[in-house]
Amino acid sequence: MLLKSPTNLNLKDANVSYYPKFLNQREADAYFLSLLKNIKWQHDVIKFFGKTYEQPRLTSFFANNGKAYCYSNITMQPHRFTKDLLKIKSRIESQFNVIFTSCLANLYRNGSDSNGWHADNEKELGLNPIIASISLGTARVFQLKHKKNNLLKSKIVLEHGSLLLMQGETQSNWLHQIPKTRKIIGKRINLTFRYIA
Ligand SMILES: O=C(O)CCC(=O)C(=O)O
Numbered sequence: 001m002l003l004k005s006p007t008n009l010n011l012k013d014a015n016v017s018y019y020p021k022f023l024n025q026r027e028a029d030a031y032f033l034s035l036l037k038n039i040k041w042q043h044d045v046i047k048f049f050g051k052t053y054e055q056p057r058l059t060s061f062f063a064n065n066g067k068a069y070c071y072s073n074i075t076m077q078p079h080r081f082t083k084d085l086l087k088i089k090s091r092i093e094s095q096f097n098v099i100f101t102s103c104l105a106n107l108y109r110n111g112s113d114s115n116g117w118h119a120d121n122e123k124e125l126g127l128n129p130i131i132a133s134i135s136l137g138t139a140r141v142f143q144l145k146h147k148k149n150n151l152l153k154s155k156i157v158l159e160h161g162s163l164l165l166m167q168g169e170t171q172s173n174w175l176h177q178i179p180k181t182r183k184i185i186g187k188r189i190n191l192t193f194r195y196i197a
């Protein structure tokens with residue numbers, strides 16, 4: 001299958017590219033409904049300076065090697081990959097000649113749900129990880145900012161069926177987030193495929 005040419009965000013010290021319609025409309029619609037229904041979405045509590053907060057989104061974690069994922073003081077024990085996730089994972093792996101062991105799924109229920117500034121730089125991801133991020137459902141804004149140079153920022157709308165690839169030194173040099181919005185909007189599912197050794 002031939003991919004439409006990607007948009008490269010042309011960020012300094014990073015490598016981020018965007019593939020709209022990586023999944024076609026029919027596939028994206030079907031995956032969205034199926035994942036919404038079949039994933040065991042959980043609502044985690046994070047600890048931060050001794051206080052506890054509910055995460056502003058639901059999540060679920062999957063892996064084929066039993067390895068847990070630890071971030072923000074949460075340890076997520078993996079489920080086995082579902083058929084849907086395996087199909088999407090294989091599509092990305094064969095297209096880009098990469099291998100993933102794990103997938104973190106996020107469900108943003110409405111505009112109040114969000115994902116604050118962070119880099120995916122946990123040790124178990126290794127140096128310069130490649131992270132493949134699939135978006136399904138309502139489009140949301142994805143913002144990036146350079147860790148050291150506050151003049152360097154970027155943003156892109158992640159559309160239904162799209163793929164965003166972050167690789168190279170992106171996680172060392174940039175932060176990213178999904179900000180809240182006051183608009184009345186529907187649900188969005190995001191899948192981030194990762195390699196966790
Ligand atoms: O929802 C998104 O597009 C981003 C998710 C993300 O950054 C993460 O799970 O690490």
Ligand SMILES: [Fe+2]
Nearest residue numbers: 118119120176
């Ligand atoms: Fe992230």
